[in-house]
Amino acid sequence: MSESLTAAARYAIYAPIRRHLLTEASKRIPLASVASQARALTLWDGRQVRPADEMQLAAVFDLGVLDPVGGHSRAIERQVKADPPLPGSEEERMLRALMEARFGLYRLLGQRAEGGVEAISVPGGEPVVIWDSHLTRGRAPGALIGTRLAWPEEDLAMTCGTAISLDSRAVERLLLGTPPQKGPVLPRLPLPEDGAALERLLAEPAARMRLEALSRAPGFAVMVTRTAIDLGLMGAIPGRTPPEAMPPPAA
Template identity: 85%
Template sequence: MSGTLTAAARYARYAPIRRHLLTEASKRIPLASVASQARALTLWDGKQVVPADEMQLAAVLDLGVLDPVGGHGRAIERQARAEPPLPGSEEDRMLRALMEARFGLYRLLGPRPEGGVAAEAFPDGAPVVIWDNHLMRGRAPGTLVGARLAFPEDDLAMTCGTAIALDSRAVERLLLGTPPQRGPVFPSLPLPDDGPALERLVAEPAARMRLAALRNGPGFAVMVTRTAIDLGLMGAIPGRTPPEAMPPRGA
């Protein structure tokens, strides 16, 4: 396929397949797993998930489908067993890509005229073009994000879950091994002009090795997501954000 269609055209074909597979897989997350993922992100009130917005709910579902904590099985594997696609089909390639998707840190460089977003892995700087129509929305070049990428074809990197905006505060906590916090959460935007601070944090080889070890180890996605939540980078958190700092209903 790669020799006959542009990357933009191939992305347009895979995007609805990805959406369908993730939606169907999310329906196969057992309640016990939903509860475990939501508890890990402090988005569980004892009976149900209590996200403040769709991005927070997407983070819970992303873990349940692709990378659960608490010893639960992956819903994407349940989906594969329940509705196995035709071998060699686009559906099959997309399903396999989702099952092999990895969570990492990426610095967004900006949209490309031909489509996709130019980016680089952080901190090693490996270039990658990420296909996601909403990735740069409201984000400036240089923004650091945590995202899970799937490759249905070798040259086609697609997001499969929410892309979480980060900054040097989050990276510092990851490097220090700061445990999850339980205190109040105040909504916060990523620090502006944060590039120099990020580079200082990973200037030493030991820091780069530490991040690589975290990325390749278990639980990296939940670690990054929880760090962003604790810093307020994912907005207000019901039960942790003081009432006066909560957004108005319907906002």
């Protein structure tokens, strides 16, 4: 792609390609894989996925496409075989980036005037500009998220899945190795102004090394997502949230 284009212009080109590829790949997830991902997130009612909102449903499909549990193959690989892109095209670069994308934790520092969001990785503190037009919506500077980044070009980091809101409680559970919970889920928001608590948790080199090792291990995405679900950070969960705390049905 022309080097004369700004990062914002290149993002505008790649964004619909990313959306199309992920949508098409999601259609290639076998039902057995869908069930495995939903069970891992406690979003399966025995017959079908049972999410409370679109974000929860997207989390199930994100795993099935890019990082499935249960020994299932990735739907993004089926997409490559079924509809290989033209060599050298933006589609090929985006598809290759999706196949190599990695899930990680990031703190958002704020929106840039020229586009993109300034962020740093957690626990490493490496700076990165993340391109996602919705990333800072409802999130204050310093917010912690878990998301998967794809790099279709060396200087263009794009989200390629849900961005999960987290806080120091989630990081503490990850560091302690807290197993998945089965009890009630009460919806709650991430802790506000949580940076100091997060920094205390990661003050020790051993804690940073453990979190870094976890982030590189298989299954980190589902571990983080399930932790957020158990804490109520992804909202009400059908079958786990008491009826009085469930959102009213859509009109």
